[in-house]
Amino acid sequence: MSETIGFIGLGNLGLPVATNLQDAGYGLRVYNRTASKAKPLVTKGAQQVTQPADAVTTGGIVVTLLWDGAALESVISDSGFLENLGPNGIHIAMGTVLPETAKKLVAMHEQHGSTYVEAPIFGRPEAAVTQKLWIPYTGSQQAKERIQPILKAMGGQGLFDFGEEVGAATIVKLVGNFLIVSAGYSMREALSMAEQNGVDPQAVVNMLTQTLFPAPIYQNYGKMIAEKAEPFGDSEIPLKDVDLLKKTAQQVESPTPLSNFLHDLLSNDLK
Amino acid sequence: MSETIGFIGLGNLGLPVATNLQDAGYGLRVYNRTASKAKPLVTKGAQQVTQPADAVTTGGIVVTLLWDGAALESVISDSGFLENLGPNGIHIAMGTVLPETAKKLVAMHEQHGSTYVEAPIFGRPEAAVTQKLWIPYTGSQQAKERIQPILKAMGGQGLFDFGEEVGAATIVKLVGNFLIVSAGYSMREALSMAEQNGVDPQAVVNMLTQTLFPAPIYQNYGKMIAEKAEPFGDSEIPLKDVDLLKKTAQQVESPTPLSNFLHDLLSNDLK
Missing domain, CATH: 1.10.1040.10 (N-(1-d-carboxylethyl)-l-norvaline Dehydrogenase; domain 2)
Structure with missing residues (x-):
């Protein structure tokens, strides 16, 4: 079995993306504000946690797919999120936020020895189900190499590398x-x-x-x-x-x- | 040798389209306000006339590719244009004019026993040279069948039939x-x-x-x-x-x- 990934945000797009990861053999530790939405994943073996920071493990990978910058900042400020992730953890942020917000978050992660990668998704929920997503992504080279198979497993039929300067993707x-x-x-x-x-x-x-x-x-x-x-x-x-x-x-x-x-x-x- | 076609309007798009017809073996009787533009066609055998109506023959086909509705109406009102074309002639109008103008011109042609077909062109002059034009066309079924090979010879890689109600194309x-x-x-x-x-x-x-x-x-x-x-x-x-x-x-x-x-x-x- 592949590694276990933290997944935060099981909305219309988040749920099928997380399902793809599960179907590809990844373990999941999931958090969603409306807890009931996690049910299909939990039935198939995902572990459900009751606060965002509990989805995070040191040196592991956590994915967020949230509505906006405010929701993302709120999750990250959950006590223990950044402390649990670093050192060497990777946060794949897939919601769309202002580039300046993303840059601020990059710095916060660096302070804890972890890496923030942005990977917003092109594709409707139906395209997630059929694994036809397009994903531009930006972040440190080392982190990108580690997450490539995960982005593909999410349903990314095409990944597009936009360099290391977060904000570009x-x-x-x-x-x-x-x-x-x-x-x-x-x-x-x-x-x-x-x-x-x-x-x-x-x-x-x-x-x-x-x-x-x-x-x-x-x-x-x-x-x-x-x-x-x-x-x-x-x-x-x-x-x-x-x-x-x-x-x-x-x-x-x-x-x-x-x-x-x-x-x-x-x-x-x-x- | 195929039939001889009247061609009025040798602008950026008209000249390569007329050239395609000539290269496909059609004879040309050409008129252009700035007469010198016809030179490349005349060199290869086209007959140049000095007023629009002289490009027209009874029962024949005349093509216009003009800037706007005013230019088109001016050409048609040239003494003898409609009289020379009917009966059984076809006017292929390829410039873009208001649908209501086109409908008025349909009636004027009918009065003389000829047919007005609209066939506006999608494509830049370079696409005419490489025969990559797309042409939607509208008009009476009989006329459309007769002009299909001509539209193809003009460089139309795709013809799209939009029925008989002029204005649609x-x-x-x-x-x-x-x-x-x-x-x-x-x-x-x-x-x-x-x-x-x-x-x-x-x-x-x-x-x-x-x-x-x-x-x-x-x-x-x-x-x-x-x-x-x-x-x-x-x-x-x-x-x-x-x-x-x-x-x-x-x-x-x-x-x-x-x-x-x-x-x-x-x-x-x-x-």
Whole structure:
């Protein structure tokens, strides 16, 4: 049996990712705020703990997949988390947080002799189940080599190394999610126009995804829009990530007119 | 030798398209406002005429590839154009015009016993040279069957039939160009943010076009942006087509918040 990994955050994406690890033979020590969500993992042998720090072992690996920077900082500040992890432990942070938050956390881990690696995930929960996730990751070379098989076992069909400077992988994730939001809203607007002019939106999607846009994003969202589903439903993730992109851009005074505009459209849609 | 085709409009796209026809064995009767542009075709045997109506023969085929609806209406109103074409002639209109303009022109052709087919082109001039154009087309079934080999000979690697109701192919073209503009501006904004945060924009493009966006648009514009070129240079085509999309949407009261916003960004960039 492979090593036992700490796993904190069993949400829509966390649960299938943790399940993949379990199915690949890893032992799991799991923590989730709503404890009942751990049940499918516990049934198959995972150990459930009652506070985040108890998921951590010295020199071991702990994964967090949390909603935002505040949730991540709260978990790390749980008494014993950093003390238990170091020395030589690795924290794989998979939620999307501000690059400046990530940099602060890198320093806190270093103080305890452990390593913070960021590895945000591209992929919906269904893609986790089918092991079709894409994962950009950043961190120290030694830590990355150690976690590569774990990221693959999580369902990562493709891993993309963005160097050692933590923050880079998060920026890639923010760019990708912004491009998804932009493509989704653009399709919704243009396909509505087509349909109201009597042109079948699915026929338009079929042509464009065979030619200019042969990309899963255009195929999937195009189909959803043609079938009158909202591309992002009532998910708050797009708004959260566009907000993070804006804040990340503001720190370097990079202008974001489109992000601002899409942020407003997303906010209105969630009201 | 195949039949002789009238060809009006030898611009950046028109010239390579006409050249493809000539190379495929078609005879050409060409008209262009700036007559000198026809020279390469004339050298290889094309007949040059001095007014649009002279490019037209009764029962024959005439192609127009003009800047906008005003230019197209001006050519058609040239004394003798419609009279020469009918009966049984076909006009293949390949420039992008308002669907309502196209519908008006359909009726004018019918009055003279000829047929108006719309066949707007997706593809840059380089794609015409390499015969990699995508062409949606709309018109009467009989006319479409007759012109299919001609559209292929023009460099159409893929033809997409959008029925008999003229206007539909133009709407597909407007949707496609709007999605291109949206993707281009989104990439420019997001990649600038990445670069100013110290992340190599080409590395971001490489990951995203291997995963979420494996589409030529993202590859080509992403590379241009990473190399500091403006995605649309000083071309007025994106602004023109977004403007046509807005007008087409207004006629059916379909809201276009993103199109309006991109229209403003494009206008500012051209100033």
